[in-house]
Amino acid sequence: MRTRTLVVAGYGMAGHRLVEEMRTGNRGDADGTWRIVVLAEEPRPAYDRVALSSLLSGASARDLTLAGPDVLGDPRVEVHLHSPVTGIDRTAGTVTCAKGRVFGYDALVLATGSRPFVPPVPGRELPGCFVYRTVEDIDAIRAAAQPGRDAVVVGGGLLGLEAAGGLRQLGMRPHVVEMAPWLMAQQIDAGGGRVLAEAIARLGVRVHCSTVLRGIEPGANGRAARVTLDDGTVVDAPLVVFSAGVRPRDELADPAALARAERGGFLVDQWCRTADERVWAIGECAAVEGRCHGLAAPGYRMAETVARQLLGREGDAFAGADASARLKLLGVDVAGFGDAHARTGGSIEYVREDRRAGTYAKVVLDRDGRTLLGGVLAGDTRAYPVLRALTGRELTASPDTLLTGA
Structure with missing residues (x-):
């Protein structure tokens, strides 16, 4: 039996779950049908992105690692770091990496994840402005922290509040800016949001809801120094963290003539398949029947759905996400x-x-x-x-x- 090649573009949490399912899930690929090539953009193997905030309270990047020696030492798995996919030739069945290397595939799974959304406000590119997405982002925030000073977090969702908690642990005084009328507006109602805001205010976190960032002004040193909100509030802050949601990494779609959903993401059906029978998408970059899911659990279920198809096993289609x-x-x-x-x-x-x-x-x-x-x-x-x-x-x-x- 000919060994087929599965290329996984991206090595985040969803991509790692796919690799694990192919290796060991429900007996995995016991017959050695697949060779797996993982093309990662980051300089490190898959890690627990959900636990990023723990890096600000003493954990190390190694503590977050998902890909252990059992995966990296598996002869059936090749992991290439610093190797983001830059192009797809669906006719030839190949992908090209940033380093120019070309890999052929029998099946391609796009697991490119998402990028932080940074509002297009003046000053967003000043030194002292950060996103909250990777280990390197957290390292940069820790290095820039100034205990005793104010800091601004743009976004009052889950990740924004985790960022505020991390800045507080670094000795800074966080302000959370949220355009919705209350915090965590997607998960909880106004009453719950009020209780949450009052509780974190007692911890020294200032909450600014129903307003948005107007701009960031530099100080004499050219770094971020002052933040102005749309309601007129001014905060003298040398550090700004953008955590206002994410956008799917789907830039490979148009050059490869793969359909995108109206709001972005590789358009796939309930089996996570694109219109090309050899190409799937999972995780935050996948728009399942037009909808992207920004949590880890749905990405895991997508990975399991695709693995069962590749291994020729029966199973259910991806049935959507439980937001609980x-x-x-x-x-x-x-x-x-x-x-x-x-x-x-x-x-x-x-x-x-x-x-x-x-x-x-x-x-x-x-x-x-x-x-x-x-x-x-x-x-x-x-x-x-x-x-x-x-x-x-x-x-x-x-x-x-x-x-x-x-």
Whole structure:
């Protein structure tokens, strides 16, 4: 049997999961059908990008590594670092790397990830401005930190709040700027966002919602020195971190005549296949039936879906992402699950809030008040496992009993 070549363009978390599934998942490629060539852009093998903030509290880059000796020493796997794919020839079945080397493929999986979105504001390229994406970004932020000074984080989502927590650990006074009316607006509602903002304010983090960055001005040394917000607020800050979302890395699409989704990303079907039967896309660069998913878990499921196809095994298509999440942000417990924003027609919201204790809990019920559709927890998430398991099912107790975690 001829050994076929699988080329994986990108070696982030989704790309690594694909390699692992091909090697060992559900028996893996026991017959040695595939040779795997991984073309990585970064100077290091795959690592846990979700845990980047731990680098600011004592962890090392080695602690985050996902690709151990078992992968890097596997004779079936070639990993080429500093080798981003720059072109695809679908007719010839080859990819070209930045170094000019050409690799042939029988199957190509695009796992190029995403890039941080930096708003087009004046001063965004000044020294002292950073994104929050790679180990090298974190190293640069640590080197530039000035304890006792203010710093600005643009973006009040998960990554932005993690960045603020990291800057606080470095001794800086973080300001978080979020254009939405409250923090974590995609995961939680206004009540939960208020409790979260009040809790992190007590830790010294200033929150500026419903406003955007207007510009960054340099100081006498040519570095970032002053940040102006659209609401007129001015912050003297020598360090600015952009964490305002990501955009899919899909620049290989147009030259290769691969379709892109309306909002970006390689357009793929529910099996993560492009229109070319030899080309797939997974992770943050993949727009599954037109939609990109910016979390690690959906990327893992995409990788598993593609691996089963390459290995000729049965399995389910990628069925979308569950946005439910239980998080600890700057020491504050937060959770959102199901229809957290009560967007289902006729739904009922039941809220329990204790301003003195700093807790907020909400469940969303159907119009009959019998089926749990979703909810939000902030300050205390002990009820999350039970509520998450009950989502979509009829209540087993009163909302008040469930929210107290009884």
